[in-house]
Each structure stands twice: as C-alpha cells, then as structure tokens.
Amino acid sequence: MLLPTIDPTTTKAWKALHNHFTCIKDAYLKDFFANNSDRASDFSILWKDFYVDYSKNRIDKTTKNLLIDLAKEVKLDQSIQEYFAGSKINNTEKRAVLHTALRTPSDAVIRVNGTNIVPEISVVKEEIKAFSQNIITGKLKGHTGKAFTDVVNIGIGGSDLGPLMITEALAFYKNHLNLHFISNVDGDHLHQKLKELNPETTLFIIVSKTFTTQETLFNATTAREWLVNQSSPQAVIKHFVAVSSSIEKVTDFGISEEYIFPLWDWVGGRFSLWSAVGLSISLAIGYDNFQELLDGAHEMDEHFKNTSFEENIPVILGLLSLWYTNFFKAETEVVIPYAHYLHRLPSYLQQAVMESNGKNVDRNGKPITYQTGGIIWGEPGTNAQHAFFQLIHQGTKLIPAEFIGFKHSLFQDKKHHNALMANFFAQTEALMNGKTATQITKELSCDASHPLVPFKVFKGNNPSTTILIDKLTPKNLGALIAMYEHRIFVQGVVWNIYSYDQWGVELGKQLATTILSEIKTNQIHQHDPSTSALLKRFLER
Ligand code: F6P
Numbered sequence: 388m389l390l391p392t393i394d395p396t397t398t399k400a401w402k403a404l405h406n407h408f409t410c411i412k413d414a415y416l417k418d419f420f421a422n423n424s425d426r427a428s429d430f431s432i433l434w435k436d437f438y439v440d441y442s443k444n445r446i447d448k449t450t451k452n453l454l455i456d457l458a459k460e461v462k463l464d465q466s467i468q469e470y471f472a473g474s475k476i477n478n479t480e481k482r483a484v485l486h487t488a489l490r491t492p493s494d495a496v497i498r499v500n501g502t503n504i505v506p507e508i509s510v511v512k513e514e515i516k517a518f519s520q521n522i523i524t525g526k527l528k529g530h531t532g533k534a535f536t537d538v539v540n541i542g543i544g545g546s547d548l549g550p551l552m553i554t555e556a557l558a559f560y561k562n563h564l565n566l567h568f569i570s571n572v573d574g575d576h577l578h579q580k581l582k583e584l585n586p587e588t589t590l591f592i593i594v595s596k597t598f599t600t601q602e603t604l605f606n607a608t609t610a611r612e613w614l615v616n617q618s619s620p621q622a623v624i625k626h627f628v629a630v631s632s633s634i635e636k637v638t639d640f641g642i643s644e645e646y647i648f649p650l651w652d653w654v655g656g657r658f659s660l661w662s663a664v665g666l667s668i669s670l671a672i673g674y675d676n677f678q679e680l681l682d683g684a685h686e687m688d689e690h691f692k693n694t695s696f697e698e699n700i701p702v703i704l705g706l707l708s709l710w711y712t713n714f715f716k717a718e719t720e721v722v723i724p725y726a727h728y729l730h731r732l733p734s735y736l737q738q739a740v741m742e743s744n745g746k747n748v749d750r751n752g753k754p755i756t757y758q759t760g761g762i763i764w765g766e767p768g769t770n771a772q773h774a775f776f777q778l779i780h781q782g783t784k785l786i787p788a789e790f791i792g793f794k795h796s797l798f799q800d801k802k803h804h805n806a807l808m809a810n811f812f813a814q815t816e817a818l819m820n821g822k823t824a825t826q827i828t829k830e831l832s833c834d835a836s837h838p839l840v841p842f843k844v845f846k847g848n849n850p851s852t853t854i855l856i857d858k859l860t861p862k863n864l865g866a867l868i869a870m871y872e873h874r875i876f877v878q879g880v881v882w883n884i885y886s887y888d889q890w891g892v893e894l895g896k897q898l899a900t901t902i903l904s905e906i907k908t909n910q911i912h913q914h915d916p917s918t919s920a921l922l923k924r925f926l927e928r
Contacts, residue, residue: 549660683865705877821847
C-alpha cells in the first residue's frame with residue numbers, strides 16, 4: 388500500500404485550525420498557565436527516561452485536539468503501519484523505508500518483496516561485532532603488524548553526519564581508537580588530516596551507499612594513494628574497508644570482498660547510522676554500546692507505533708512544529724542541546740529534516756500551496772546564549788525553540804552541571820515570561836519615560852519545548868534520534884509529501900561534473916554571463 392494522498396488544507400481539521408488560529412494567535416502563554424493550574428502536567432509526556440514538557444507552546448487543548456484530528460484525517464495511523472511493515476512508501480524510488488528494521492529484535496519478521504529481511508540484518512550485525520572486536524583488541528593488524536590506532540570514516544551526508552554526530556555525542560564511552568571523519572571534497576580537509584596520521588596504524592572506512600558520490604570517491608582515492616606511496620599497493624587490502632550497497636564498484640576500487648559491509652536499498656542515507664554505516668560508532672564505543680543505541684531507538688519505535696497520538700512524543704512534536712510552520716508562519720526552528728557532547732546534533736538534524744521534507748510537490752505530483760520543511764539550526768547551550776539568543780529574545784521573528792538537557796552529567800561534576808542546567812531552565816522561562824516595562828522601571832528605580840526602558844523590554848511569549856532526559860547514555864541517545872526520525876515522518880505524512888527521496892540534490896551534482904571537465908580541459912562552454920565570468924577568473928590562476 389502507498390501512503391494516502393490527502394491535501395491537508397482540504398481537511399475539516401485544517402479549516403478548523405485556521406479559524407482557531409485567529410482566536411489564539413495573540414494569546415499569552417502566561418495567561419494559559421494562569422488559567423490552568425494543571426497545564427504543566429496536561430501538556431507533558433513522561434516516557435522512560437524522557438520528560439517532554441511542551442506546555443510552553445502557544446497552544447491550548449483545542450489546538451492539540453484539532454492537530455490530532457488533522458493527523459487522523461490524513462490517515463497518519465494507517466501510514467505508520469505501512470512505514471513499519473515495509474510498504475514501498477518511498478514511491479518515487481519504489482523503495483521501502485526500513486531503518487526501523489535495523490534495530491528490531493532478531494526474532495522479528497519483516498518482509499520486503501516477500502523475503503524476511505531480519506536474518507540478513509542479524510548476519511551483518513554479527514560481522515560488525517566481530518570486526519569491531521578484532522580491531523579494538525588489536526587482533527586485526529595493519530600491513531606492518533601493528534595494531535590500528537586511528538580510524539578514518541570517509542563519506543558525506545548520511546554516510547558522515549550520523550556516525551560523526553553519534554561518536555561525538557558518545558565520546559564519554561569511547562575506547563582508545565581515534566576517530567576521524569573526512570567528508571568534504573576540499574583537499575585541504577583531507578591533507579590536513581593525513582598529515583597527522585600514521586599509515587601503519589590507520590584504518591579507512593569508505594562509506595557510500597551508491598559508491599558513486601564524487602566527494603567520497605575523490606577522498607578515498609587520495610587516501611589510497613597516500614597509503615600506497617607510504618607503503619605498498621598490498622597495504623590497501625588491510626587498511627581499507629567499505630560500507631556500500633554496490634559490492635562490484637567497491638571491489639573495482641580494490642577493497643577485498645570480506646571487508647565490505649553491505650547496505651540495502653530500503654535504508655535511506657540520512658537514516659543509515661543504524662546499519663553498517665555505523666561501523667565507526669561500533670569501533671569507537673564497542674559493539675555492546677552500539678547495540679544499546681539500537682535498543683533505545685527500537686524502544687522509541689515501539690512507543691511511536693503503539694501509543695495514542697495524545698501521548699505520542701514524535702506525533703505531538705511533529706504536529707507542534709507544523710502548527711508553527713503553517714499557521715504562525717514561523718520560518719525556522721532552533722534546537723539547543725544543553726550538552727556539549729551533542730554539538731553536532733543540529734547539523735545532523737539539518738540533513739535529516741531538510742533533505743527529507745524540503746519538498747514543493749505533493750504526493751499527487753501537484754505543486755504545494757502551503758509551507759513544508761523546516762529550517763533547523765542551533766548550537767549547544769550555553770554557547771548559544773552568547774551568540775544568537777539576543778535575536779530569539781528581542782528580534783522580530785518567531786522562532787520555536789527546543790531545549791534538550793540531562794538530569795545527570797557524565798563526569799558527575801555537580802557544580803558545573805547545576806550551572807549549565809540553571810541556564811537551561813532560565814532561558815525557557817525568560818522566553819516565555821519576558822520582562823515588562825513595569826518590571827524594568829522598578830529595577831532601574833525610574834519612571835516609564837526613562838529612555839532605556841523600551842530597549843530593555845522582553846516581549847516574551849516565545850514558545851519552547853523542553854526535553855529533559857535522565858542521562859546521556861547510548862540507549863537514550865538512540866531513542867532521541869529515533870524520535871526525530873519519526874517526527875520527520877509525521878510531518879511528511881501530514882504535508883502529503885514524499886520524505887524519503889532527495890531529487891533536489893541532483894542538479895548541482897550534474898552541473899559540477901560538467902564544470903569540472905571544463906576546468907580540466909580549460910575550455911569553458913555556454914553558461915550564464917555571471918558563471919562564465921567567474922569561471923574565467925578562476926582559470927586565470
Ligand atoms: O547528495 C545527497 C546524498 O544522496 C544523501 O542523501 C546521502 O546521504 C549522501 O548523498 C551520500 O550518499 P552515498 O552514501 O551514496 O555516498
């Protein structure tokens with residue numbers, strides 16, 4: 388079955404939300420709390436180690452009910468079934484979307500084209516486990532008999548951002564292996580890294596689902612040349628591993644078949660960290676921790692699949708974000724983790740969210756008349772407070788904010804953690820309450836005509852959601868990332884778009900290939916005058 392193709396704006400709920408919006412748009416969060424002493428518990432969800440407080444959002448019970456009606460009218464429940472069952476919901480590529488299968492228990496049955504895919508997932512997991520253990524313990528060695536000390540993941544997009552974000556986030560659980568990530572085709576990125584590495588003790592993992600991605604092939608080729616120049620062509624077989632769905636292309640590159648970890652077409656690049664794409668994660672933190680990450684994601688999958696929409700974290704968060712995008716016309720959303728370990732989370736989410744839901748054609752192939760996608764950005768708190776919070780507090784834009792924090796720190800330095808979390812709580816309070824002219828005149832012991840008063844007013848009423856998690860463990864991180872994946876799905880279903888293709892990245896790639904051959908041959912063909920002038924200037928080097 389395919390996903391339904393309902394234009395959300397034609398639903399009863401959308402129209403009702405539209406009318407409701409005009410009543411609620413100027414309402415104050417402070418008043419919502421004043422009028423409902425149970426608001427904090429009415430608008431929060433406690434699930435395992437997660438406490439999700441969405442009470443500081445510009446919604447009331449009617450908003451929540453109407454948003455849920457909307458989800459029901461566009462058949463979100465049926466779509467969730469199709470998603471988990473392996474229906475080809477990535478219709479433009481005729482593929483199932485089954486990253487959830489990668490974290491399902493080994494006795495589950497999930498069929499693609501009639502074949503249960505779970506046994507083959509288990510086989511690859513065993514391979515990841517054995518390989519990780521052999522590298523970590525030093526059983527597998529480099530070409531001169533030395534144990535590996537450094538692992539370089541070469542990949543881009545989903546073949547980089549997920550493993551990079553997770554290995555940074557779980558650095559506390561890391562072993563002795565040094566992890567490096569090379570993604571950009573910018574040679575300075577690669578050469579700077581190679582300068583620091585020892586060819587005798589460096590393992591390269593080439594991660595590319597297609598094994599056609601220009602950046603990855605350039606970097607892999609240069610890394611191979613570097614290794615061969617420093618040792619011998621025979622070294623490649625011991626130092627290069629690949630993760631790909633194209634076995635033939637990888638063997639053509641010179642990587643031994645026993646060092647290829649397969650990927651399936653039902654794993655989308657930006658959702659692939661749970662597969663062998665996560666090999667660098669398993670190497671960095673050990674397979675058991677990697678399995679914990681998968682288990683946490685699976686628990687979130689079960690929550691998403693089996694919980695009523697009213698208490699369903701990805702559903703509620705997805706609908707809230709849609710409420711701001713489509714009704715308040717918010718242009719961006721900020722994610723602020725109060726954990727420095729999560730410093731790569733916003734850039735990881737940028738690909739997950741924006742590559743998935745940045746679409747302007749609906750599932751009927753018709754141009755869309757409403758906003759889709761969401762522009763995600765962010766930095767860890769408290770650094771963010773000293774950078775862009777000014778604009779969130781006193782700028783002219785409405786920017787819904789998501790705060791992620793942990794009850795316990797990993798090094799258990801209470802002094803620091805209390806200070807960090809005091810900021811975490813203070814910011815959401817400040818965003819909501821703001822500061823009135825009366826408070827300021829009191830503080831300055833002046834009257835309302837004091838020239839500084841208007842500059843010091845914080846209008847407040849800025850929405851935020853707070854996700855408070857017990858501790859940054861592999862399991863909780865797995866659940867958090869799965870939560871975002873499902874939230875993307877929820878929004879894609881309601882927006883009536885295909886979230887799992889990415890045709891929009893193709894044109895630039897094609898043009899770059901043409902331009903590169905023009906640069907190589909020093910012959911500029913027909914371009915617009917601006918591009919021609921730029922290329923001419925570049926070739927004057
Ligand atoms: O260009 C976008 C993209 O296709 C992403 O979706 C993907 O994660 C990335 O490129 C890398 O692709 P591959 O793993 O095939 O090299």
